[in-house]
Amino acid sequence: MGGSPLIRPAVKPEPVDLTTLPRAELMREVTDLVALHAELIDDDRLEEWPDLFTEECLYSVIPRENADRGLPVATIFCDSRGMLVDRVVSLRRANIFPVHNYRHIISTSRIHGVTPEAVTAHTNYVVLQTRNIGQSFVYNTGKYVDEIVYSSGRFLFRSKKAIFDTDLVDTLMVRPI
Amino acid sequence: MLNNHGAADASATASEHDRIGCRVPYSVFTDEAYYKAEQERLFRGPTWNFVALEAEVPEPGDYKATFIGDTPVVVTRDKDGGLHVVLNRCAHRGAMVCRERRGNAPHLECVYHQWAYDLNGDLIGVPFRRGIKGQGGMPADFALKDHGLVKLRVESLNGLVFATFSEEVEPLRDYLGPLITEHVERIMCRPVKILGNQRQFIHGNWKLYAENTRDPYHASLLHLFHNTFGLYRSTQTGKCVMDENKRHSLLFSMAGSNDAERDSQVYQESRSFDTSFTLKDPSLLAGRSEFPDGITLVILALYPNLILQQISNTLAVRQIVTRGPDSFELVWTQFGYADDDPEMDAIRLKQSNLIGPAGVISMEDGEAVEIVQQAVTPDRGAKSYIAMGGGGADDADHLVTEGAIIGFWQNYRKMVGFEEALP
Numbered sequence: 001m002g003g004s005p006l007i008r009p010a011v012k013p014e015p016v017d018l019t020t021l022p023r024a025e026l027m028r029e030v031t032d033l034v035a036l037h038a039e040l041i042d043d044d045r046l047e048e049w050p051d052l053f054t055e056e057c058l059y060s061v062i063p064r065e066n067a068d069r070g071l072p073v074a075t076i077f078c079d080s081r082g083m084l085v086d087r088v089v090s091l092r093r094a095n096i097f098p099v100h101n102y103r104h105i106i107s108t109s110r111i112h113g114v115t116p117e118a119v120t121a122h123t124n125y126v127v128l129q130t131r132n133i134g135q136s137f138v139y140n141t142g143k144y145v146d147e148i149v150y151s152s153g154r155f156l157f158r159s160k161k162a163i164f165d166t167d168l169v170d171t172l173m174v175r176p177i
Numbered sequence: 178m179l180n181n182h183g184a185a186d187a188s189a190t191a192s193e194h195d196r197i198g199c200r201v202p203y204s205v206f207t208d209e210a211y212y213k214a215e216q217e218r219l220f221r222g223p224t225w226n227f228v229a230l231e232a233e234v235p236e237p238g239d240y241k242a243t244f245i246g247d248t249p250v251v252v253t254r255d256k257d258g259g260l261h262v263v264l265n266r267c268a269h270r271g272a273m274v275c276r277e278r279r280g281n282a283p284h285l286e287c288v289y290h291q292w293a294y295d296l297n298g299d300l301i302g303v304p305f306r307r308g309i310k311g312q313g314g315m316p317a318d319f320a321l322k323d324h325g326l327v328k329l330r331v332e333s334l335n336g337l338v339f340a341t342f343s344e345e346v347e348p349l350r351d352y353l354g355p356l357i358t359e360h361v362e363r364i365m366c367r368p369v370k371i372l373g374n375q376r377q378f379i380h381g382n383w384k385l386y387a388e389n390t391r392d393p394y395h396a397s398l399l400h401l402f403h404n405t406f407g408l409y410r411s412t413q414t415g416k417c418v419m420d421e422n423k424r425h426s427l428l429f430s431m432a433g434s435n436d437a438e439r440d441s442q443v444y445q446e447s448r449s450f451d452t453s454f455t456l457k458d459p460s461l462l463a464g465r466s467e468f469p470d471g472i473t474l475v476i477l478a479l480y481p482n483l484i485l486q487q488i489s490n491t492l493a494v495r496q497i498v499t500r501g502p503d504s505f506e507l508v509w510t511q512f513g514y515a516d517d518d519p520e521m522d523a524i525r526l527k528q529s530n531l532i533g534p535a536g537v538i539s540m541e542d543g544e545a546v547e548i549v550q551q552a553v554t555p556d557r558g559a560k561s562y563i564a565m566g567g568g569g570a571d572d573a574d575h576l577v578t579e580g581a582i583i584g585f586w587q588n589y590r591k592m593v594g595f596e597e598a599l600p
Contacts, residue, residue: 061535065278066373072526073373073511075535079527082458087537093454094401096541168376168506172543173535 016150017116029155030109030121030148037157038104038125041176046091049176050084054151057081058159061177063167064142075164075173087176097174103128103136106144118158119148125162127177129170140166140177198564199583202595203553206382212502215593219481220246220499222592223346225332225339225353227483227496228252228262230510232336232369238281238296243508244498245340245482250329251275251285252338255296262340263298264327274326285326298326334358335365337485337494353479354420360427360477363468364487368515372525375509375533381546383497383505384589389542390478390495391426391581393417394565399545401449402531402538406462407435408489409474409538411576412443418572423584424480430576432473432489461531464490464524478581480588488538490521491528503550509533 018026033052040049053059062074078084091097107124114120122143129139142164149158162177205211220226226245229252233241237256242249242265249265251274267274267287274287274294284301285294293302300321308314329340332349339349350358379386389395396409403409415430444450456462467490477485484495492513498506509532513525532539553559563586566578570587573580589595 063373063375069373071371071373072522073375073529073533074526075375075533077526077530080458080460082456083461083530085457086461089454089457090402090537093451094405095537096399096544098544098547167374168378169534170378171380171534171547172377172540174540 012150012153014150014153015116018119018150019114019116023111026111026114026119027109030111030119030146033148033155033157034106034109034121034123034144034146037160038106042102042104044101046088046175049088050081053081053084053157053160054149055081057084057157058161059084059157059176060160061162061164061173064163064165065167067161067163075169076176084176091174095174097172098131100129100131100175102139102175103130109146117149121146121148125177137170138166139170140164140173142166142177198562198568199570199579199586200560200562201586202558202560203556205589205593205595206385206550207502207554209502211593211595212499215589216246216248216499219589219592221248221342223341223343224481224592225341225346225349225479226481227337227479227494228340229338230336230369230371230494230512231260231333231338232371232512233279233510234260236281238283239279240275240282240285240296241279242275242277243496245329245342246499247501249273250340251326252340253285253296259297260331260333260338261297262329262331262338263294263325264329266326267292268300268324268326269303294326298328300324300326335362336369337361337365337483353425354422356418357420357425357427357477357479360429360475361479361485363470364475364477364485364492369492369512370515370517372511372513372529375511377507377509377534377543378500378504379507379543379546380504381550382502383499384585385546385549386497386505386507386542387478387481387585388582389545390476390484391417391428391585392579393428393430393576394579395545396576397444398447398449399541400538401451401454404444404447404449405451405454406456407432407440408462408531410435410440410444412436412440413576415474415576416572416574417576417578417581418574419570419581419584422588423570423581424588426476426478426581426584428474428476428478428576428581429472430474431471433471461527462489464528465521478585480585486532488531489528490524491532492525493532503554507534 059078060074061076066073105126109121109123112120124143127140128136130136145161147159228243229241234254240253242251251265253261265275269292272287272289274285291304295301306315331340397404397411413430414434417428419426475487482497486493493509493511496508563579566580570584571580
């Protein structure tokens with residue numbers, strides 16, 4: 001991660017029982033991590049993006065119509081940090097796609113639950129896309145369901161699901177949501 | 178026409194070239210007139226269109242709303258297990274009867290005036306049919322049986338459901354022919370379970386995707402993942418063949434025939450053969466050998482609206498839904514077999530990263546279609562040139578051909594028509 005100003009230095013001896021932390025502090029950590037995730041993608045710092053996840057992790061971008069029916073097919077499904085790296089390398093070197101940028105607009109997060117190991121939080125998002133024609137449009141909207149843990153001195157995603165309403169994907173999806 | 182000798186010679190040479198290869202006027206991808214004609218003559222004409230997997234409507238009362246071309250239809254299963262496909266349009270004043278993508282109901286009912294239809298499309302109820310307090314009501318000779326939903330012919334082949342508006346088109350198996358039928362049966366070899374849907378909106382004419390899925394030439398050149406990891410290469414043992422009428426195409430290949438030395442020679446200058454690209458987590462490609470024939474990739478393009486595919490351990494249908502001359506939707510329904518073990522479930526789920534709108538070996542097709550559409554739109558006089566493999570609608574026992582694309586255009590020209598000589 002290096003120089004990101006949003007990542008605080010490790011201050012807590014581990015393991016940390018997250019239920020002992022003040023709600024306001026958890027909220028701040030969740031908000032920071034979710035915002036940093038969006039920032040790295042929007043600023044095309046994708047090589048840093050996998051570092052927001054634990055080594056063993058789950059990242060999935062799944063259409064709501066599948067999630068609602070309990071069907072497993074996700075548009076992107078990664079179950080290791082290595083797969084996240086592979087997605088980024090594939091975008092850079094293999095895939096052919098329209099030149100574009102993302103802009104995430106994210107809502108206030110809501111903490112749904114806290115266990116000693118993990119905080120579960122939900123956050124709504126809108127991803128606007130801008131292609132080289134210069135117009136911006138709503139590319140993908142949905143909610144993040146995140147499980148966040150404290151590991152190696154940092155808060156990280158153990159699981160991040162983007163459950164998206166916009167199930168008609170415009171052209172293709174190459175960048176993480 | 179021309180007096181100048183040199184120019185006449187040049188023109189003779191040009192017409193000679195016209196006889197070799199297939200030229201398709203780009204206007205078929207842009208003109209509203211072609212779009213309207215093909216809705217009537219092709220999608221609502223003598224063709225069988227895919228509408229559902231039986232596994233999507235397994236129980237009595239299950240229904241699924243979908244489209245043939247851009248015409249809305251509903252697939253239902255009645256209480257005796259029979260399958261029906263009806264036009265999704267009330268016989269009264271044309272409202273869409275079924276407004277959900279899918280569901281279960283004892284009958285279909287229009288919300289506008291509550292006209293109710295049996296699951297086979299028969300009209301069973303009309304509110305205030307005999308009026309209220311002796312006033313109003315339908316004419317005395319009004320008969321329910323005269324006002325059902327429009328019913329389509331339906332046939333199912335090993336769990337794939339097709340429908341047609343045509344009374345004339347031959348039965349489904351004859352329409353597909355023995356070769357295509359055999360390969361549909363190969364994939365649909367036992368009961369399947371639905372794993373999920375993906376939907377993709379592509380800003381291009383649907384026929385560009387029909388070409389793309391009959392095109393073994395592009396697959397190792399456009400899709401780096403295919404080539405670099407040997408999922409598909411044009412050097413592989415494989416075929417691209419058609420039914421007798423050249424409507425449908427079967428493209429298959431065997432990854433077991435990869436030869437690293439030969440392939441690196443053939444693709445030595447190619448962007449898409451990148452030996453320095455390795456996966457940090459190769460579990461994506463760790464599949465299971467599933468079919469005893471060694472075929473690892475199958476693209477069955479069934480005229481006009483379906484692709485049935487097996488790519489490694491991914492199984493899916495891709496249904497084309499037209500949305501005007503310059504756009505279409507691609508609806509992916511991914512499935513496994515009902516008897517898959519948990520490990521196979523996990524393999525299919527992970528390999529799902531290969532296909533769909535974000536598939537590392539399929540996303541490029543969306544971009545390929547769009548860059549054609551963007552380039553052909555302004556220039557209506559121009560034509561494409563399709564000749565790889567010899568320039569005819571010929572079967573090939575190799576993968577360096579565009580023969581099946583030419584087969585598609587021959588059928589399209591017969592059904593919809595355009596003023597160009599085809600080989």
